[in-house]
Amino acid sequence: MAGNLKQVANRAGVSLATASRVLSGSDYPVSAELRERVLAVAAEMDYVPNAHARALIQGAQRTVGILVGEVGDPYFDAMLNGAHRVATEESCLVTIVSTGRDPEKELEGFRLMQSHGSTIIVVAGSGLHDPAYQEALSARIRSFTGRTVLIGRHALSEGVSAIRVEADNVGAGRMLGEHLREHGHRHVGVISGSGRVTSTGDRIEGLAQGLGFRPQVLEVPATRDGGYEATARLLEGQHDLTAIVGTADQMAIGALAYCADHGISVPHDLSVAGCNDIWVGRELTPSLTTVHIPLEEMGAAALRLALSDDVRSTVQSFPVQLVVRNSTGPSPDLTSPA
Amino acid sequence: MAGNLKQVANRAGVSLATASRVLSGSDYPVSAELRERVLAVAAEMDYVPNAHARALIQGAQRTVGILVGEVGDPYFDAMLNGAHRVATEESCLVTIVSTGRDPEKELEGFRLMQSHGSTIIVVAGSGLHDPAYQEALSARIRSFTGRTVLIGRHALSEGVSAIRVEADNVGAGRMLGEHLREHGHRHVGVISGSGRVTSTGDRIEGLAQGLGFRPQVLEVPATRDGGYEATARLLEGQHDLTAIVGTADQMAIGALAYCADHGISVPHDLSVAGCNDIWVGRELTPSLTTVHIPLEEMGAAALRLALSDDVRSTVQSFPVQLVVRNSTGPSPDLTSPA
């Protein structure tokens, strides 16, 4: 059983303070003899310091709390990885709370991390179009003495500031839209996660801009199976659709799977595109046209900004890039007008 | 600024004790009037309790520490997801430390979580063939007053017990080996992560059993690119290879990519198989033959076992299942003997 400092001090025959000075890595001078004795006893007892007691005095060291929509979702995982990589490099302890995309839980998670003395809180849950949420989040940030990093576009109340890491989601949508328009697509279906999430909403907005018209949007769970299902429904209702865009790659992969299962040739009969550029996209047949969003770098940047000392509120924007692969091509309308 | 309990008590005009009784959710009787007053002040001040002070007294509530080899690796991510899902359901706070597959860091991470008062520590880093490591891990577990769950096969010193969650990795290898042997493959190359990891070693052992001979093994980083590279090297050296097995799916996917890039027809010219059954395997062309390992369930089980009260040291074994898809087929030797 791990004992406490007092026990170590007693067994080593020194005072509490001396034991503390040796074991806490203080640079306070302690004679070699006593130091040795304390170290020996500590090792023998397998003394493990109580981080809570320490934190109570010094204020929690370097602990980062990360709020993500869902562990296991490639989108959030990518940011998580980036953030975690930096955290490990900087020897920060990371606590992760999954909000299940529920704003209530996100706020609750924020409080939890706050109360656990996190010095940095990264909100990677994607902003929401919702005044109440915006107000609540702002309140949390205001009451938090550490640093808050917001990934994604979040609206905040007056006077509340935070470090921000963003990607050009409108631009991502626009690139995709232009790409499809250039290929003659006039009937496009969008498979979308929740439109209340700002990143998703922004992508759809951009898509409309690039296409020059508002595409039909179907909201489903942002998963491979959600995409599969949605494709079925979209294609049943609309026989003139020539392209389908998933607001996240997994959904596009589901669309691809549906096409493969039903003898729909991609991109000959139907073009399919995704967004985010998760690693498997290029391994598929056809490989997936998508927009590269540097999610991992964004996660890493979030932590780096929070850790750098001269920044209190900045915004770092990340460029996105269209990745044209083999799942998109000319609209069939061009060759065989319906 | 988040104040402390004392400030709340003062502003509400009550004693520290009363404020605590209201805010800590104690069932101690407090008059409705005072209770209301405290609550109002706390809300107004946005009081956030200090978890460290609480933990110092009550011993940290329900916090789980999870040690994984690497956040971002599909293998670990799957277990992480399972564990995290249960943790969220049970409202446990999760801290994750990535060890970078370094045993030193794993031990250090264990100490860290221990000192932070984790009540449960899940070691998902995969066991290692290494007596020194085994001894060190045993020491850590012995000194830990909470519950330890070991995922994967770990050797422990005499008298040290822990909850264990395992999969039949030898069986997984054997299934793959038998499958290939039945298809006439006599020259098989294995792309492997570190053989010191027990799960990898077990898979290779099983593979040899199933095949009836020891295949050639090449150790590389357990990534898609590692698999790509290794395939190149394997195929350069050995022109009679008819099958390649990756000890993890990502490596097999790399092999598939290499084949696609170099006009090697799978499974006609070469069979490729993986292990773990990550979700994208079935989306590829050809879809990937692999062995399903219920990693997510294992992660979930790890936490559930740790949370259940009547278990101190159990072992739960998970069955694995061969998933034959389109990347494996008869050896070309059968039709056109070299």
Next chain:
DNA sequence: GTGAAAGCGCTAACAT
């Protein structure tokens, strides 16, 4: 029902 006071394990002033 309420408040005063002890103390969780530790560190940092303050003596010596």
Next chain:
DNA sequence: ATGTTAGCGCTTTCAC
């Protein structure tokens, strides 16, 4: 260089 002591913020006896 070493030891003594006062807290960090909170819960929980213990008196009232």
